[in-house]
Amino acid sequence: MIQLSNVTKQYKSGTALKGLTLQIDQGQIYALLGSNGAGKTTTINLLLGFLNPTSGEVTLDGLSPFKDRKAISKRVAYIPENVSLYPYLTGVENLDYFCSLAGIKKSKQALKEILTKCGLQSGAHTQKVAGYSKGMRQKVGIAIAYAKEAKVLLLDEPASGLDPAASNELTMLLKQLAKEGATILMASHDLFRVREISDRIGILKKGELVRELKAETVSANELEKVYLDYMQA
């Protein structure tokens, strides 16, 4: 479970988060929506333990990411917008390499099964990543998180630059991982995709959570209106 209680993060340049309170239960997908500088990346960096809150409390399964960084690193996986992999290694070799960095040894068959589960077609497993699309690299990124048995997935702009088919596959995959117990937080600007992927949507404006919506009860038009109203206010 992800919990932020009245979290404020102050940089020398100003306040990035102001009293942010947010709870994401196990099995939930939460999208943090906001324009540039709203505080999305700061929130992710607090959850990764890269930053300490100026005030308030951040916990992941009851642990402080900043104080218990080692324990947290085993539970949490971060999947950036552009997943960095070794271009001259294959998908399987990349997964094997990143698993070994995390102290995990799996057979080639097991690695291939994980890649398949994460939506990478078997024909691509033994191809060099240099020829992969953005969506394929993302699948390997999610496979690394899955192999690590990460309980919490933090994604930055996961659907950005994906074509509709790849975006749909991503939606199905994240929903499946959540069903299996993952807690997922994603940061995004893309109000249309977040409605498809997430259970709840939080609108962050200048470091404040100004609105929370349930994805299943808000139409695309309503979400757009609410979002634009807040952005213009």
Ligand SMILES: Nc1ncnc2c1ncn2[C@@H]1O[C@H](COP(=O)(O)OP(=O)(O)OP(=O)(O)O)[C@@H](O)[C@H]1O
């Ligand atoms: N390391 C830092 N030092 C100083 N100020 C920072 C730092 N990181 C972020 N900020 C400031 O904090 C505010 C929130 O930034 P943050 O990167 O969290 O927003 P964001 O919602 O992720 O934006 P984007 O969509 O552009 O990535 C911004 O005003 C930004 O300039």
